[in-house]
Amino acid sequence: MAQVYRGAALTLSASYASADSEGFLKHRPLLHSTVKITSSSGQSAEIYLADRSQLMENWPWAGPECNVIPPLDTRGWCLQECYLSNRQLKFLNTKILWSCRDMDFDEGMSDRLEGALVIRGTGKHFTYLFRGIQKPRHRSMSLLTPYSSWYNMVSEFSRRSLTFASDVLPALSGLAYEVAIHDNGKYCAGVWWEDIAFGLCWKKSETLKPASGSNGYIAPSWSWASVIGPVEFVNSKDVMYQHTPITVPTQVLFHDFWIQNPGSNPYGQVDDACIKLDAPFISLQGKNKNTLCIPAIVSSGGRIEITFDFEEDKQRDNLSALFLLRRLPHIITSDNEEVMLFGLVICPVSSPSQNYGHLEVEVTTRFYERVGFIQIWISLNEECKYWETPNNFIILV
Known part of the structure; x- marks a missing residue:
């Protein structure tokens, strides 16, 4: 259609x-x-x-x-x-x-x-998706990622209803196909490999429900398509009003991904998917599930905000913060200037599959799933300590 x-x-x-x-x-x-x-x-x-x-x-x-x-x-x-x-x-x-x-x-x-005015439901054409993927003409637009138009579209889509939850990716497959052939992009269950760090950094804007189909699986935990309800991306609203862009730190390395589709359409339904990456992460601690934090950050005057995808995820054990994006202050005058970090709350899981296609998976490989979104405000001095921690090779499912 x-x-x-x-x-x-x-x-x-x-x-x-x-x-x-x-x-x-x-x-x-x-x-x-x-x-x-x-x-x-x-x-x-x-x-x-x-x-x-x-x-x-x-x-x-x-x-x-x-x-x-x-x-x-x-x-x-x-x-x-x-x-x-x-x-x-x-x-x-x-x-x-x-x-x-x-x-x-x-x-x-x-x-x-x-x-003429741009009214809701109009003025949001495929032309605008193309325009978002091309090189920006204005500095204010350069603060957005190349796929910002896609994220804005997904945010609007997530507020709409579907009779069948399993239609969430098929309902956008036509657009995904057109974007892919226009920009030669690699599609990863609702996000784009060329911009994967930003694609993973979404958070709920209302109470969400897990998305499940006839086989119980709709999308990997790291994809916005794995939930039912409104979502927002880090770059889709506030970056236009900031003076500095959000970037992916050099310590964060995305190696490869694997997607298994039930049919021949790589833009439609997904049976299984995972991402292989290298990045430092740190354990979350707290007296109870409602006071989770990173003690070193709190003790140094930093602030933490955690948004769990589902309420029951608060009860999970061994939670960690995996930071993927950072925003530097507009003007740096000292090491006490505040930096923002954005990332995922992840939880260890056993290997959910025996087949990962072309991905090389070692016996010692650790598997994690996303359970939430985290952002922190921390001084430049304290942030440097975080990035000095050893990287961890993991697979997100």
Whole structure:
């Protein structure tokens, strides 16, 4: 179906239809009412009045009465259709939205094209995914990773619903294929090998549920596709407002990955997957599961924030912090300047599979799964001590 939308001249979207049996050509109130006024000098003019809730329908910033999400914009499969469509007409309750490669236009705006706005559900085309993967033209954009557009799209997708949890990767497979052939990228169960450190650094923004299909497996623990619910990536919101980029430390080495798909589509469902990497990590300690910390960081005045993927993960034993990204301060005047580190909370597991394809797995290899996301604020002086610890060769599953 992805090729159908990619090749179509125009896509018509019945945005408020809750089922395919419902139509979209229905009676709707006039957007404008005309009032003729006459001045004291005898000059007359017509004024057009419009109901605010109708004029600003589907404008999330205009207030709760205007921020009603159409049923079509809550469906996971429909996001891919929106991105892939060359041109789209979205029929809302009171107006029509036009979207194409060059612009978006809201019927509630002025008749002049200069009044065009990017409205939710439009203006997020495949062209913008390409644009995000190309070299940025502005310094502010250079603070984002090459796949920032992909992460933003995934964050929106994670807020939509799917009838079957097993559809989470297939519902984006068409987009993943197009991005891969455009940039020659290697797809890893929802993230990209060329930007893997950023792809792993996601966190929940609401309470999540484990994603499971008929065989109980949807995606590896390190992939956002392994959970059901809204997620956010480290670089998708706040980096534009920072003065320094987030980088991958030289001590973090990603060696290889292995993905096993049930069929011939490398962008669809996944049966098994793992990542082989080298990086230093440190044990988490605490009097109880609600006070986990890294004592050396806390004692030196650092701060720690942990977000577990699921509440039950707090009860796991032998948890460690695996840091993958860092952000330096904008201006460094002393060793006491604050650095931010981002990474994963991981837990040791027994080898879950006997087959890892082309990956070389030693008898002494340690396996871990992701159970959460961690970020810390620490001084430059203390951070140096962390990176001086020996690297650990591990496999994330």
